[in-house]
Amino acid sequence: MSAPLADRIRPRSLDEIVGQRHLLDPGRPLRRIIESGKIPNMVFYGPSGIGKTTVASIIAARTSRKLVKMNGTTASTADIRDVVNQLDTLAAPNGILLYLDEIQYFNKKQQQTLLEFIENGSITLIASTTENPYFYVYGAILSRSTVFEFKPVPTADILGAAKRAFQILEEEQHRGIEVEPGALKVISSACGGDVRKAMNAVELCVISGEEKDGVCRVTEQLARDLTQRSAMRYDRAGDEHYDILSAFQKSMRGSDPDAAVHYLARLLEAGDMPSACRRLLVCACEDVGLAYPQIIPIVKAAVDTALQVGLPEARIPLADAVILVACSPKSNSAYCAMNAAMEDLRAGRTGPIPRRLQNKHYDGEDNPNKGQFYQYAHDFPHHWVRQQYLPDLLKDTVYYRWGENKTEQAYRRYWQEIKKEK
Numbered sequence: 001m002s003a004p005l006a007d008r009i010r011p012r013s014l015d016e017i018v019g020q021r022h023l024l025d026p027g028r029p030l031r032r033i034i035e036s037g038k039i040p041n042m043v044f045y046g047p048s049g050i051g052k053t054t055v056a057s058i059i060a061a062r063t064s065r066k067l068v069k070m071n072g073t074t075a076s077t078a079d080i081r082d083v084v085n086q087l088d089t090l091a092a093p094n095g096i097l098l099y100l101d102e103i104q105y106f107n108k109k110q111q112q113t114l115l116e117f118i119e120n121g122s123i124t125l126i127a128s129t130t131e132n133p134y135f136y137v138y139g140a141i142l143s144r145s146t147v148f149e150f151k152p153v154p155t156a157d158i159l160g161a162a163k164r165a166f167q168i169l170e171e172e173q174h175r176g177i178e179v180e181p182g183a184l185k186v187i188s189s190a191c192g193g194d195v196r197k198a199m200n201a202v203e204l205c206v207i208s209g210e211e212k213d214g215v216c217r218v219t220e221q222l223a224r225d226l227t228q229r230s231a232m233r234y235d236r237a238g239d240e241h242y243d244i245l246s247a248f249q250k251s252m253r254g255s256d257p258d259a260a261v262h263y264l265a266r267l268l269e270a271g272d273m274p275s276a277c278r279r280l281l282v283c284a285c286e287d288v289g290l291a292y293p294q295i296i297p298i299v300k301a302a303v304d305t306a307l308q309v310g311l312p313e314a315r316i317p318l319a320d321a322v323i324l325v326a327c328s329p330k331s332n333s334a335y336c337a338m339n340a341a342m343e344d345l346r347a348g349r350t351g352p353i354p355r356r357l358q359n360k361h362y363d364g365e366d367n368p369n370k371g372q373f374y375q376y377a378h379d380f381p382h383h384w385v386r387q388q389y390l391p392d393l394l395k396d397t398v399y400y401r402w403g404e405n406k407t408e409q410a411y412r413r414y415w416q417e418i419k420k421e422k
Contacts, residue, residue: 046150152193351391
């Protein structure tokens with residue numbers, strides 16, 4: 001079986017690589033490092049299919065060290081020992097260049113095993129990861145490595161790569177391939193910045209394209225059918241999951257209904273309705289809050305409806321709720337008050353509950369001032385009476401500060417009048 005198209009046309013020089021111009025253009029730091037031939041320990045960070053492995057392979061080809069490839073999903077401690085055992089032998093007289101793909105799957109012990117040999121320079125490590133290396137890579141390795149972030153490839157760059165891929169397939173198969181311009185646009189925009197995914201889509205289009213008079217025709221509709229979900233980069237346990245959720249809530253908080261609906265669509269398209277519902281409920285309470293307190297039961301009802309009817313219909317009540325949250329006035333006054341109270345609690349600033357508030361109605365013989373002295377607010381005008389509720393240690397502490405929205409300001413004016421405050 002022949003290798004996939006993405007492997008057959010893998011670039012062999014830095015100039016052939018699609019994208020990553022911020023790293024590989026002439027004069028850029030990574031390019032200068034590679035051209036110097038003095039390769040330090042490096043960590044390549046970014047989503048899959050954007051050139052990390054290709055760059056590592058080009059680096060290996062430019063060095064006199066022996067290249068050893070490992071994958072963190074399958075390599076074991078025994079494999080690491082095998083690599084170490086090659087040091088100072090005829091198999092690796094100049095040391096080893098270890099390319100470790102998916103390093104995030106190596107546990108701490110496995111990473112520590114490499115550390116000694118990385119430190120003395122016997123092994124030069126080039127690790128790649130799709131997850132944030134500052135969370136998944138052992139700190140001692142990170143401190144001895146330079147991190148380079150690889151970014152999704154722009155659509156315009158992928159468009160050129162897709163054209164080249166169709167031309168290569170024409171040459172390989174010795175037949176014409178007719179591609180509608182719209183098909184190229186669909187492939188380049190639907191792959192989510194992943195060149196490998198675009199190459200796979202090109203190959204699938206040629207395999208499934210209609211052949212007539214010895215010419216394979218690739219239509220826009222065919223490309224759309226084969227790539228309709230390709231643009232989704234989503235992993236419920238990975239960075240992309242939290243990036244989308246963060247963008248979703250920040251768009252609602254920032255009162256941008258268009259962006260909020262966009263990120264809701266991405267969550268629902270990925271089948272992650274529970275996360276969308278949770279963030280929606282949190283945002284209603286945290287970011288709208290007392291500016292429009294009725295929104296909390298409204299959003300809860302929309303979420304309950306969505307969970308009851310399920311997808312695809314669930315998108316309708318969720319869209320209603322998301323747009324309502326995005327367009328509502330905002331206040332985080334209750335959120336800030338709660339955080340301030342929790343800070344006091346964690347700092348040990350509590351104190352005993354005042355006697356008048358305690359749930360007991362008797363005094364010991366040692367108490368010279370017997371009686372609870374609690375004043376029942378409903379027995380007084382306007383259902384309010386001045387008395388101390390906070391512990392003595394926190395007397396006169398202010399946690400809640402009125403929001404500037406009309407709802408909280410109306411409450412403020414009411415209580416200022418009742419309490420005779422300025």
